Amino acid sequence: DPPQKPAPLPLPLRQNSGTSTPRVRPTTLDIPGLTKSKVSPDGRIASRDVGAKLVIVMVGLPARGKSYITKKLARYLNWLQHDTTIFNVGERRRVAAGGPNSLEKTRSQEMREAGHRPSVAAAQQPGLLDHTLSKTQSQAHQSENPASVAQIVLNGETKLEAPSTSDQPQPSEDSSDALTRVKTGHRKAESRKLSMPDMGEPKSPLKQDPDEESNEGPQEPEDENQEHNAAFFDPNNKKASAIREQVARETLDELLDYIMNKGGSVGILDATNSTMERRKMIMDQIREKAGPELNVLFLESTCVDQDLLESNMRLKLKGPDYKDMDPTVALEDFRQRVQVYEKAYVPLGEYEEKNNMPYIQMIDVGRKIISHQIKGFLSAQANYYLLNFNLAPRQIWITRHGLSQDNISGKIGGDSDLAPEGNQYARSLARFIDQKRREWDLKQYESLKNTHFPPQPGDSTPPNPYYSPTSERAPGPVKQEEKLNKPMSGNASPQVEPENVPGYEPKAFCVWTSMLKRSIQTAQYFSEEEYDTKQMRMLDELNAGVMEGLTYSCISTQFPDEFKSRKQDKLHYRYPGPGGEGYLDIINRLRPVIVELERMTDHVLLVGHRSVARVLLAYFRGLKREEVADLDVPLGMLYCLEPKPYGVDFKAFRWDKSAEWFYEVPDFQLKRAEDDMQ
Template sequence: MVGLPARGKSYITKKLARYLNWLQHDTRIFNVGERRRMPADMDSMDQSANFFDPSNKRAALIREQCAMDTLDELLDYILEGNGSVGILDATNSTLERRKVIMKRIRERAGTELNVLFLESRCVDENLLESNMRLKLSGPDYKDQDPVAALEDFKKRVAIYEKAYVPLGEYEEKNNMPYIQMIDVGRKVISHQIRGFLSAQANYYLLNFNLAPRMIWITRHGLSMDNVSGKIGGDSDLSSEGIQYAKTLTKFIEHARREWDMKQLHKLTHSHFPPQPGDTTPPNPHYQPNDNNELPQKSFCVWTSMLKRSIQTAQFFDDEEYDSKQMRMLDELNAGIMEGLTYSSIAEAHPAEYALRKKDKLHYRYPGPGGEGYLDIINRLRPVIVELERMEDHCLLVGHRSVARVLLAYFRGLKREEVADLDVPIGMLYCLEPKPYGVDFKAYKWDKKTEWFYEQPNFQLKRAEDDMQ
């Protein structure tokens, strides 16, 4: 990473690492700032703006040592461990520092290891102000006076700016690949992107946005095949499933109105520049019109091509919701075992049953069209990129395998957790992308009251039946 403080580097690294891990490429972030803040390294040293002044020789030595130790840890992960991608999250804002980094990499890894420099720049003053104020809740300024902390942080940034050399001329003369992101995706410059993983990163980074929005994920309502325990197929909803579909429509309409009210409240309690009592920095990508009204967000409803998914979304008004059916959201195809129960599979295909039980993530059902979880991950990749690109709310009505894979992406789960997540029928999940990550809520449907109720402190867990 390259860039001045408060330019969104850590935000970008977290999203990129989450995406690459989801694609099954082992990726880890190595943050120099976290190492710098370790008590053993700091020896209770002051970390105000003075710590980043180049004339502070002792601090400069500590910062240099932290950077090199973190880089060595990253190289150990790739060269001696099982890592595919290591991300060095630091400013690396001088040409000298980047030369030292490249020298250390080539000394230890030779020329075989691909290196991609990724710079984040902010030229939008509103976005920069918002980024800086988010820093005040971070570890360097937590519980400090916000006005004094913001002033100190701006001094720190000014110190970095004096020696800052953006990516460009030197890298191009020396044929070094780089990506330069301006205003967190408003403009992206790519130079000599080489290799599969670098191309994947570049593709993903082209589809960023910071717009506040809700992404809802649920399985279809109870189907006739669910009642009989059959997998796959294309059956209709049961009467209970129809009931779920009606409640889902009412609840989403309620949640949509509630979200709009919260945004208006935030608008009245956040300002540029900050005022006493402000709760959050305003989002530069979501500003009111001349009448101080926020824009009305569109709401998309995406279903699979299967009847039970389409029928679950049938009560949404086409005038108010943009409905779309897509085959990418179809349930995992069980090949020759479509329409069977798990007990009948164990009886008729014991060898296949045992193989799947041993390694469900890598198992693929035999027969024409048979799929596995890695196939689902692959076909959901365009869906993920579109969800990252779009600024509208979206409800995805999918199936068990699809819900598992989508939730694993947004929650940044480990690969071994994906295929066994407990995502029962009747659960509704809400994800709100934020500058610091993704806010997550889960709601459970109550059949008697015909409503959804939030589950406090909800954690995704492994399903009790590991075959399903």
């Protein structure tokens, strides 16, 4: 008999397709409002879809713009409705070393800047760490209550007293319990290895990371509050190295807890991570706790432009490490800190490429971008956004159209003309922008004239390297006879007299409107000789579908169920009928507009509508998800945003009908609309 054929191998089972088990195989893409599936019915990345989530690990020396990049990137991803949170190792380090900062305060502030609520509780009080740390905080992560900062284990020793919130003496800890804690700390420390599986060793020997613990060098004295001077970052400082090492691990643990257990989509680890050993430790810890499916992207920021680097260093002097310190002393100390890091710094490159590790290198905060093995939907979104960074000073103005005929009758949607009052608003807008444009140019010219590189000790504000006379990016010369303050649009305000300002070239100014008549007519008085005007369908008002042209009163009567549904959740509601839209559609429609605003170096005025203005302001102000659809943006308001290295300067102006002029509203704060149906 012929030999029997072997039984066919069973087909491999597909990844779990249930609704509650962890999902390893990632979905192709998830876009809130545009995609839906059983795993993600609302289009957001599901908690169990680990393969679609992302950890971004920052790399770079101090003063290279890492925090600036992370905050902008987090703001953008949160605006796209992908839950993103920054985890800053420096904040924990300052608390762990007994610094003055409150972790709860800094984390809450960071979340507000990134446009996301804190999802992991932080410490209640500053300075709860003396010199010691234990692994007790991992238990605190499982609680929604504010967690106290963990203690630090140093060289197998720990202080046994618990942090006290009163002047009463605290009972001492039992010695056997203390011994158990110390031994446990040893076992946990020994169990951590800095090896990276399936990755070859680098050809050159690994240098000691200033953030890594060193077994050489003198032991620093036990200060009650360790200062954050350059000596704190010396790898020979065993005590400080242990603090930094433990804090880095704890911060990464918190990030992974956010990704795996608290519904986060993107976690950003903001630290120097300047050596290969530190990055290997990070990868090892991620793979141990999250498995091989979680995407990891290294993002390095470097500066070769010395003017930009000097400017960044000046900004660092305003940070918490140098608060109330003499600027000259602080700058020298910070330079010494950078030199300590530079000794062990290993940039991304050959090793990561050899081991197929995804990374992005940003040179001079966007002047040059190098990307490698960018995989995954979120990684691609981040990469595309980073390609459009620039530090050019400019103004972004946002306003709604003037009063329209449909506004008077209370109808939503439609394409009506401006009312006479709306036409009056349009004239005032053109004259006001003319004046503000000249005022801004004069101010920047004065900055250019007074700029000196390198900055001198005692300078309170670092000059923008964009205006450095030695910079290739500096504006070109202007002939002596040319005048900056020449009348524009034929509506120049008599309050500003023309002046000769040689050596400076005014910026171009764009005016963007929607394709609806009320928006186009609001920009009709801007001269196309002086302004680049353009109509964009992306700026159109939200389409109300079958309810176009109705009042809210009619909608509540004719469509009571729809009226109720929209009132309960305006952000996720979509109007029924052909062309009906919701706020998530507006967000996706405005995505190319946001990217273009980040890319361009010119001024721009956007004349939009209520929903469009809400979504644009939500992006630039980093608002929470639940605040977007209820933002109060009435007619007659004009908003000005100036991107800065530390964030965005924000001002608001209210139109005075009788004066036909705009006046700044002091201490203006965006608020919720009183009428929740608008």
